[in-house]
Amino acid sequence: MKQFWEDGLRFSCQQCGRCCCGEPGIVYFSPEEFDRLVAFLGKTRQLGREKIIAEYMKPWRDSYTARDDFEDGHCVFYDHGCTVYDVRPSQCRDFPFWRCQLKNEKAWQDAAKSCPGMNRGRLWSADEICAIAANSRI
């Protein structure tokens, strides 16, 4: 089936932080991603696993989601940018090439209304998009 993105899609993050704030949601860290986060925060903030769980995480499915139970709904790791950027979970890495946003052009354009980086900047090829979407959990 012909995909609306077969000639590629443009996206360059504008670092506005909108996708890390606002509506509460799930920022899922798989068990492997959580291990990487623990190693990172152990090194950068000298925090142990139990402290990280207590301060930053909520249980979710087989692992954890980042806390966002703040008045403005921001992710606990957001502070003028992602403070755990190198170990952010695949959900954040894959955005905006989530399967649910690639299923048709309307879904893509709807998402673009709240992400100023979509439809501008770097042209991502269909092969690149396919590779990201294949691993996307969303």
Ligand code: SF4
């Ligand atoms: S909403 Fe889009 S442009 Fe803004 S930080 Fe998120 S990905 Fe980048």
Ligand code: SF4
């Ligand atoms: S982990 Fe980082 S990139 Fe992902 S929502 Fe939180 S602050 Fe944003």
